[in-house]
Structures are given as C-alpha cells and as structure tokens.
Amino acid sequence: MSKKVISTATLLGMIAIILGAFGAHALKKVLSTEELVTFETGVRYQMYHALFLLFIGLSTSLSEKSQKIIYYLTVSGVFLFSGSIYFLATNSLTSFDFKKIGFITPIGGVLLISAWVVLLFDFLKKNKKEK
Secondary structure, X not given: OHHXXXXXXXXXXXXXXXXXXXXHHOHHHOOOHHHHHHHHHHHHHHHHHHHHHHHHHHOOOOOHXXXXXXXXXXXXXXXXXXXXXXXXXXXXXXXXXXXXXXXXXXXXXXXHHHHHHHHHHHHHHHHHHHO
C-alpha cells in the first residue's frame, strides 16, 4: 500500500506544480484576479494533500487499515475539492455552468478533513496502547 500512496502523492504533487505554472502563465491572461486566486487555492490544497499522502506513505507507525482509509479519503477529497475549484475558477471560459455542481466542493473538503481525523484517531489509539 505504501508504494501506491507514495506514487499517488508524487503524481498529485507534479500535477499541482503543472497546474500552478499553468495558472500563473496561461490563465493569468484570461482570468480575473479573483478567479486566479480561486484557482491557486485549488492548487495549494492539492499540494498540501500530496505532501500529506507522502507523509502517510512513509509513516511506519500507521496501521495498514488506517493508511488505506486515509489514502482513499484524501484522493477522493482532492479530486472533488481541488477539481471542482479548478472548474469553478475557469467557469467563464466554458459554456457549461460549473456553479451547478459547486456543491461538491464542500463534500471534498469534508473528505479531506475526515482523512486527518482518521490519522488523529490512529495516533490516539496507538498512543493509548503504549501507556
């Protein structure tokens, strides 16, 4: 599982860098300042969670079950949260109104928060056993 988590973390990190550069250069010409800030928020949270997954994949103290749950929550959360933010920020460039699916952004956020909660519970559970 660790190999899969670390591979996904590096892929999410690479994509975040690519999208950040794309936003800073190509989108800067066609989006408003507010839309660019929104796009950058998606990139920032994607990178935060790429690093989070890297930590999870390298951690030896996490149970396999927790690692797997955190992995799926984080990947789904990034896809829904950052993905929807990318579409919402570039909404003015398409004919589809992505505001109609804007409700998935907070769902993605809840999944990301849930991944951190699983990490906390796994840590507290292990800490309790050691006492």
